[in-house]
Structure formats: C-alpha cells, structure tokens
Amino acid sequence: MTTIKPRSEALRQAIKWISAMQQSQPGKSRKEVIKLAEIRFNLSPRDCEFLDKNLE
Numbered sequence: 001m002t003t004i005k006p007r008s009e010a011l012r013q014a015i016k017w018i019s020a021m022q023q024s025q026p027g028k029s030r031k032e033v034i035k036l037a038e039i040r041f042n043l044s045p046r047d048c049e050f051l052d053k054n055l056e
Helices: 009-024 030-040 045-055
Strands: none
Touching: 009 030, 009 045, 030 045
C-alpha cells in the first residue's frame, strides 16, 4: 500500500485546516472548503491538483 505524502508544509497545513473546517462546519461542501484552502494557503497549481485529486 502506498502512503500519500504532501510535498510542502503549506499543503500539510491546508490539509489540517480542511479537516478542522469539515468538523466545525459540516454543512459546507468539501469542494468549497478545498477551494478556500487553496487560496488561504497560496498553494501551487501542483498542490491544488493534489488536493482536488485526493480529497474530493
């Protein structure tokens, strides 16, 4: 089994933030939270692709 490892610290922080947002605001769609995280943490296009592919 392969382990998925984030490439950057900003991506790690974004994943933690997404998780916290999903727990505190379960009414928000995951896609919306991911898009907010991409902007909030100024993620690279590659990191955004990683989130879109692995968290949706």
